[in-house]
Amino acid sequence: MKKLVSLVLLACILAACSSVMLTGRKQLLLVPDSDVVAMSLQSYKQFVDSVPPSTDKVNTALVKKVGAKMASVVETYMKANGYEADIANLAWEFNLLKDKQVNAFCMPGGKVAVFDGILPITKDETGLAVVMGHEIAHAIAKHSAERMSTQMLSQYGASLAGLLVSKKSEITRAGVNTLYGLGSQYAVMLPYSRKHEYEADQMGLIFLAMAGYDPSKAVAFWERMAANGANNTAEFMSTHPSDANRIAKLNALMPEAMKYYKK
Amino acid sequence: MTLIRQLTENKKNLHSIPNEGFLIIVFAKAISCSPSSDGLGVSLSYNLSP
Numbered sequence: 368m369k370k371l372v373s374l375v376l377l378a379c380i381l382a383a384c385s386s387v388m389l390t391g392r393k394q395l396l397l398v399p400d401s402d403v404v405a406m407s408l409q410s411y412k413q414f415v416d417s418v419p420p421s422t423d424k425v426n427t428a429l430v431k432k433v434g435a436k437m438a439s440v441v442e443t444y445m446k447a448n449g450y451e452a453d454i455a456n457l458a459w460e461f462n463l464l465k466d467k468q469v470n471a472f473c474m475p476g477g478k479v480a481v482f483d484g485i486l487p488i489t490k491d492e493t494g495l496a497v498v499m500g501h502e503i504a505h506a507i508a509k510h511s512a513e514r515m516s517t518q519m520l521s522q523y524g525a526s527l528a529g530l531l532v533s534k535k536s537e538i539t540r541a542g543v544n545t546l547y548g549l550g551s552q553y554a555v556m557l558p559y560s561r562k563h564e565y566e567a568d569q570m571g572l573i574f575l576a577m578a579g580y581d582p583s584k585a586v587a588f589w590e591r592m593a594a595n596g597a598n599n600t601a602e603f604m605s606t607h608p609s610d611a612n613r614i615a616k617l618n619a620l621m622p623e624a625m626k627y628y629k630k
Numbered sequence: 631m632t633l634i635r636q637l638t639e640n641k642k643n644l645h646s647i648p649n650e651g652f653l654i655i656v657f658a659k660a661i662s663c664s665p666s667s668d669g670l671g672v673s674l675s676y677n678l679s680p
């Protein structure tokens with residue numbers, strides 16, 4: 368245990384603990400965001416090249432337009448609030464891809480891909496902006512670099528558990544490793560992932576308002592997602608919050624988001 | 631690899647920690663599992679829906 372504490376302390380000394388824009392949450396980044404972005408650029412390009420672009424010209428243009436608008440207000444906010452240095456790590460890209468999936472994703476550096484299967488759920492420009500705000504938030508909050516850092520610490524824990532039982536029999540050792548793996552999945556990584564999702568919802572809601580879209584429309588979007596029924600896994604077993612919990616949290620955050628909304 | 635370099639440069643800080651060699655091995659192991667080798671299933675992307 369002493370070693371684990373030392374390691375966390377050491378990590379904090381080596382890689383300064385930073386705080387997330389808008390939410391102020393402290394995060395530990397063992398990996399610099401710039402390193403993660405460098406990896407992301409390549410993966411994103413590979414992915415986008417492997418999936419055909421959407422043939423829907425109108426919505427392709429809308430994805431780029433909404434993306435550019437959100438990126439612009441976010442950068443303005445970053446400049447005004449002490450996050451200017453992070454702008455250098457952003458290489459925004461917004462693509463609409465031809466795929467039936469009701470989904471979208473973001474990679475570090477602001478590399479966003481939206482699948483045109485989600486268009487019936489986003490419905491209009493504001494719906495699309497809800498998706499975009501959420502996805503952009505993952506990049507701004509450096510969630511990938513943080514996830515990687517946690518994974519590194521979790522690996523350290525596994526090695527430590529392995530070391531503690533290294534004098535025990537093979538069978539005990541295998542058992543401990545399996546339990547540790549399961550434990551860290553349900554007790555550490557999944558709640559961790561959900562924390563990122565809630566944070567992206569929170570920041571995304573504010574980005575939405577900053578860009579001039581009515582944040583209350585985010586609730587309607589998640590209700591349509593819930594009705595679509597893609598997210599049926601029990602929350603504790605899932606990387607994502609349940610739709611009901613998500614909607615409840617969004618409603619609670621609405622008064623704060625409204626402050627950024629200029630009618 | 632930045633971390634390894636930092637660890638080496640900050641070697642003095644490590645003297646208070648027992649078994650520094652062990653720590654470095656663990657770090658090296660963790661770093662080698664970065665997303666470029668997707669053995670761990672670490673993904674860079676964040677999907678909207680699971």
Ligand SMILES: [Zn+2]
Pocket residue numbers: 501502505563564567676677678
């Ligand atoms: Zn998300």
